[in-house]
Amino acid sequence: MQQNSTKISNGVMLNVYPDSIGEKFSDSIAMLKMPDFKDVFSFIYVLPTFFNSDLDRGFSIIDYDINKDLVDIKDLKDLNELQIKLKFDIVLNHLSVASPQFKDMLQYGNASKFKDFFINWNEFWEGNGVKNEDGIVIPKPEFLNKLFMRKSGLPILKVRFPDGTEQPYWNTFYQQVTYNQIAVADLKNIKGLTEEQSTFIVNAINTAITNNQDFTTINFEDCTPFKSEILHIIEQKRSYLGQMDVNAASPLVWEFYEETLKKLSGYGCTILRLDAFAYLHKQVGESNFFNKPGTWEYLERIKKIAQQNNLMLLPEIHAEYGLHLHDEVANEGYYIYDFFLPGLTIHTIENQTSMALISWAKEIIAKGYKTVNMLGCHDGIPVLDLKGKEVNGVYNKGLLEDAEIEKIMTTIMERGGRVKNLYDPSGNKISYYQINATFFSALGEDEEKLLLARAIQMFMPGIPQVWYLDIFAGKNNYEAADNGGSAGHKEINRTTLTMHDIEQGLKMRVVKNQLDIFRLRNTSNAFSGQIEINDTVDSIIDIKWVNGSTIAHLKANLQTYGFTIDHSENSITSTMNF
Numbered sequence: 001m002q003q004n005s006t007k008i009s010n011g012v013m014l015n016v017y018p019d020s021i022g023e024k025f026s027d028s029i030a031m032l033k034m035p036d037f038k039d040v041f042s043f044i045y046v047l048p049t050f051f052n053s054d055l056d057r058g059f060s061i062i063d064y065d066i067n068k069d070l071v072d073i074k075d076l077k078d079l080n081e082l083q084i085k086l087k088f089d090i091v092l093n094h095l096s097v098a099s100p101q102f103k104d105m106l107q108y109g110n111a112s113k114f115k116d117f118f119i120n121w122n123e124f125w126e127g128n129g130v131k132n133e134d135g136i137v138i139p140k141p142e143f144l145n146k147l148f149m150r151k152s153g154l155p156i157l158k159v160r161f162p163d164g165t166e167q168p169y170w171n172t173f174y175q176q177v178t179y180n181q182i183a184v185a186d187l188k189n190i191k192g193l194t195e196e197q198s199t200f201i202v203n204a205i206n207t208a209i210t211n212n213q214d215f216t217t218i219n220f221e222d223c224t225p226f227k228s229e230i231l232h233i234i235e236q237k238r239s240y241l242g243q244m245d246v247n248a249a250s251p252l253v254w255e256f257y258e259e260t261l262k263k264l265s266g267y268g269c270t271i272l273r274l275d276a277f278a279y280l281h282k283q284v285g286e287s288n289f290f291n292k293p294g295t296w297e298y299l300e301r302i303k304k305i306a307q308q309n310n311l312m313l314l315p316e317i318h319a320e321y322g323l324h325l326h327d328e329v330a331n332e333g334y335y336i337y338d339f340f341l342p343g344l345t346i347h348t349i350e351n352q353t354s355m356a357l358i359s360w361a362k363e364i365i366a367k368g369y370k371t372v373n374m375l376g377c378h379d380g381i382p383v384l385d386l387k388g389k390e391v392n393g394v395y396n397k398g399l400l401e402d403a404e405i406e407k408i409m410t411t412i413m414e415r416g417g418r419v420k421n422l423y424d425p426s427g428n429k430i431s432y433y434q435i436n437a438t439f440f441s442a443l444g445e446d447e448e449k450l451l452l453a454r455a456i457q458m459f460m461p462g463i464p465q466v467w468y469l470d471i472f473a474g475k476n477n478y479e480a481a482d483n484g485g486s487a488g489h490k491e492i493n494r495t496t497l498t499m500h501d502i503e504q505g506l507k508m509r510v511v512k513n514q515l516d517i518f519r520l521r522n523t524s525n526a527f528s529g530q531i532e533i534n535d536t537v538d539s540i541i542d543i544k545w546v547n548g549s550t551i552a553h554l555k556a557n558l559q560t561y562g563f564t565i566d567h568s569e570n571s572i573t574s575t576m577n578f
Helices: 025-032 073-081 100-111 195-210 221-236 251-267 294-308 325-331 341-351 355-367 402-414 447-459 478-482 485-493 499-505 509-523
Strands: 013-016 043-046 051-055 060-066 085-091 094-096 129-131 137-139 156-160 166-170 175-178 239-245 269-275 312-315 336-338 371-374 389-391 394-396 418-423 429-436 463-467 530-533 540-547 550-557 563-569 572-577
Touching: 013 025, 025 043, 025 073, 025 499, 043 269, 043 463, 051 094, 051 239, 060 085, 060 239, 060 251, 073 085, 085 251, 094 100, 156 175, 156 239, 166 239, 195 221, 251 269, 251 294, 269 294, 294 312, 312 336, 325 336, 341 355, 341 371, 341 402, 341 447, 355 530, 355 540, 402 429, 418 485, 429 485, 447 509, 447 540, 447 550, 447 563, 478 485, 509 563, 509 572
Parallel strands: 013 043, 013 463, 043 085, 060 094, 085 269, 269 312, 336 371, 371 463
Antiparallel strands: 051 060, 094 239, 129 137, 156 166, 175 239, 389 394, 418 429, 530 540, 540 550, 550 563, 563 572
16 A cells, blocks of 8 residues: 655654744744744644644644634745645544533433444443443453553543433543532522522532532531432533543544544645554454554545545554564555654764664665654653564564663653653553653753754654754753643643744854754755765764765764764755864
8 A cells, every 4th residue: 555645845844832932823933934944944743732622732632623822824824935834633543522522422411413423431341341339341351451551540531421320431541520619509400408508518519629528428417318419410510621532433533534634634734643543443352552453444544535635644653663563554655753763862872872773774764664753842752662572472672672771761861851651451650651851951951962963863864853942952841840730741841932032042053053954954955865874883973865966964973972064066065064
């Protein structure tokens, strides 16, 4: 299978939230209009607060309409005039509890058109588990132990239907239940309850809610005969936050995908990142992570819709190198994320050895992978991805040994990184998933190391994606991380830059030099040609791109962090020394 025929250049891609720069997306565009940014970027990857969302900084989608608080339709016209193409996300696996579909289900219960748009946990596992005392089906151990968990406990959110029943729905990622205060007017239909009693019980209940106490255990005194009716009203008023897994077995979900891809294409989207797609397919006895052949079947269906809308798909998948899922996805003709490069680059620079990095670069070339790579991003620095993996009793080596990966993690943690973990079905931590830090802080806030890392990225095969904060040598934001709640670890790398910050940053050597390297990478025809990796000593990196008479040549010394970039085109030769 070939992914599609959409032609994509391999220029440089900026990665931002709509409000990463200034207050609105128009401020990012104003930055791109500055002379310093001329010819620097061909793409912009705008994260999904571009749309209406409520959680996980955009990855809990309410709907795919433009978020008018941050984005104006004029912004899209301005990008088109700058000849910068758009990349967006579609979050395939889940939608917000605030989505029209989920709200309809909460309002109408079993009578809702969208009852099967999401996955009722008990109905899914019926006949393959036993209900516990809370009425939740616990899958048989042989099924439960296979599930790939993103948080501790069962991946469910219990919601209340209009008939008063509690229904568990599949919820792989974030959730929150909030009990809201009640008013005397809420109790007016309870026959026999006086206004004085209503005032008493409202005060008692609201005090318990404010103090996070169990309101079911408070003394209802002479209101006790009305307790069940009062509790029913409280439960009906509770609200939810959460990312609810959609049921891809429902035709309505595929109608929604078709509508969404058409809408995104209408905004000018060229590249579409498939977020969390590997969790979409659910089947009893499978892991809930890249089930086969189900995941391939879903990807094929999405691909056909994408082709109708001139979209190039970029499936997002985090998995150990040794599992070789990246290989499988690439072999089907898709672009893949090079989630291996961030960790390999840190390993290369900190240990002054290019062996693992060059080995991976040669594999990309030999196997013809089409990649999008990055150093920093809106998420953490991947570490799990570098590991080996046992498959069918055979251990497939990783890109690094476990001890080398542990050394990377320790280094980043010692420099202030925060962690996100993975869990087994019993809630036990099984591994680090990612480490959250700015790439600059991960490198010890050393400008020479950051420039070297950037040169390495720009000369690697693939489309280079650049996190806005890294351009300006952003440091770990510990205050934001500490104040960010359960997902605070992610905020360490998401500092908003004011336009004043941009103007001041443009005076910094490390910023100006990065922009020069980006501009070369974005405009030189050499990078549309062939890549040559020249064998040399382990402490030297020697990579050349050749396209006819146009040549771009990187020579880097890992011991000194110094490097040169030679460029020749139309008999004009230039050298950049760093």
